[in-house]
Amino acid sequence: MRKVNIGIIGFGNVGSGTAKILLSRKSFLAQKIGVEINIKKVCDKDITSKRNVSLDKSILTRDASAILNDPQIDIVVELMGGVHPAKEFILEALKKGKNVVTANKALLSECAQQLFREANDRGRNIYFEASVGAGIPIIKSLREGLVANKFNAIFGIVNGTCNYILSQMSATHCSFSQALNEAKAKGFAESNPTLDIDGLDAAHKLILLTYLAFGKLVTLKDVFVEGISHISSADVNYAQELGYQIKLLAIAKKESDELEVRVHPTFLPNNHLLSSVGGVFNAIYVSSDLAGDLMFYGPGAGQLSAASAVVSDIVDLTQDIKAGLFRPTLNSVEDTLLKRVRKIDEFESRYYIRFSALDKPGVLAKISGILAKFGISIASVTQKEKQKTQIVPIVMLIHETKEKDLHQALSIIDRLAEIKEKSVAIRVEV
Ligand code: HSE
Numbered sequence: 001m002r003k004v005n006i007g008i009i010g011f012g013n014v015g016s017g018t019a020k021i022l023l024s025r026k027s028f029l030a031q032k033i034g035v036e037i038n039i040k041k042v043c044d045k046d047i048t049s050k051r052n053v054s055l056d057k058s059i060l061t062r063d064a065s066a067i068l069n070d071p072q073i074d075i076v077v078e079l080m081g082g083v084h085p086a087k088e089f090i091l092e093a094l095k096k097g098k099n100v101v102t103a104n105k106a107l108l109s110e111c112a113q114q115l116f117r118e119a120n121d122r123g124r125n126i127y128f129e130a131s132v133g134a135g136i137p138i139i140k141s142l143r144e145g146l147v148a149n150k151f152n153a154i155f156g157i158v159n160g161t162c163n164y165i166l167s168q169m170s171a172t173h174c175s176f177s178q179a180l181n182e183a184k185a186k187g188f189a190e191s192n193p194t195l196d197i198d199g200l201d202a203a204h205k206l207i208l209l210t211y212l213a214f215g216k217l218v219t220l221k222d223v224f225v226e227g228i229s230h231i232s233s234a235d236v237n238y239a240q241e242l243g244y245q246i247k248l249l250a251i252a253k254k255e256s257d258e259l260e261v262r263v264h265p266t267f268l269p270n271n272h273l274l275s276s277v278g279g280v281f282n283a284i285y286v287s288s289d290l291a292g293d294l295m296f297y298g299p300g301a302g303q304l305s306a307a308s309a310v311v312s313d314i315v316d317l318t319q320d321i322k323a324g325l326f327r328p329t330l331n332s333v334e335d336t337l338l339k340r341v342r343k344i345d346e347f348e349s350r351y352y353i354r355f356s357a358l359d360k361p362g363v364l365a366k367i368s369g370i371l372a373k374f375g376i377s378i379a380s381v382t383q384k385e386k387q388k389t390q391i392v393p394i395v396m397l398i399h400e401t402k403e404k405d406l407h408q409a410l411s412i413i414d415r416l417a418e419i420k421e422k423s424v425a426i427r428v429e430v
Helices: 013-024 026-033 086-095 105-121 138-145 160-172 176-185 200-214 233-242 303-323 363-373 403-413
Strands: 002-009 035-043 075-078 099-102 151-157 244-255 258-269 281-288 292-299 348-358 378-383 391-402 419-428
Touching: 002 013, 002 303, 013 026, 013 035, 013 303, 026 035, 026 303, 035 303, 075 086, 075 303, 086 099, 086 105, 099 105, 099 303, 105 200, 138 200, 138 281, 138 292, 151 200, 160 176, 160 233, 160 244, 160 281, 200 244, 200 258, 233 244, 233 348, 233 391, 233 419, 348 363, 348 403, 363 378, 363 391, 363 403, 391 403, 391 419, 403 419
Parallel strands: 002 035, 002 075, 075 099, 258 419
Antiparallel strands: 151 244, 151 281, 244 258, 281 292, 348 391, 348 419, 378 391
């Protein structure tokens, strides 16, 4: 049977999970694919700590060049994370004629153009299934299963930490910081969860989904990113009263001949399929022209879930190697009807707004007068009863409005003497 040698750089959580699957399912996989996958070397700066898989000490190394310079290694699996030196290792692997598997969304979202071009020029491939939604086969589905389709939109809950926090706030009416602390205690959130709660991790994944669906490799600068740390329990509770859930959505959407690429907290109606995705689960909702609307759902993180996707990429490459095939990575065809990526000011959305106002005659008239001046139409309005303070929440849903108009209107409203706190505005999707 043909043997394919792999080298793994990064023996952490996903790296050791990958090794565990490849060893424990070696003959199972060989029977399925007709190739023996052999782990030839594993590199990490720490090769002494105990992992949940035991490897022959002779294959462990602290020196990545032992993998990159080994002519018998066909596939380099980069699972170290971070941009540097992962990027240099991948470039070197391609230069040495190796194919690459990576789960590194931060690196790809920054350097995909250069890495894919290098791979293409050298007739090699970079596969990255584990970079979005861990074991959910969304990348393979977009590239292969849905290859004949054109896409209208992709909406995703692609960050489990944020989804856990928002789900807990909704279920227990706790504050953002209480939910975050709970996520940390349960091991769902990193000790420094900034990338997650600021929406950047979701933005990295959205850049890859946008490329696969629309063929456009946008940069982080093109993506509007707003995190969830300002979401209050009051807003989560009002959302529920109005029949909505707040979710951090990553959205790539075609609007006539332009593309909107954005990550932000979103009011989603309870009857939307994504509203029922709770806890650390991820889900990606794809609107395609031939296959219709589809949803991909599952755990978006976890050692074996991510490693399952890494192994799937390794297996795909072994099949390419066996068949002598080259399937170029830069094969996403740009939707030629798309002229540009919209700027945030041009977005149009429905909105939930919460004003904190003094309970006095004429306040609502002043607010609605300013909104009207900017052509903003109110869909519903509720004023809550006064509680301990003189300040009352006025909760509004407004019809589609241009982002720019809303922000100008809110900045005038927030300067009124009767408005006591900065108004809160959250986008609403249907
Ligand atoms: N930190 C990510 C999440 C998982 O919370 O979903 C890795 O992408």
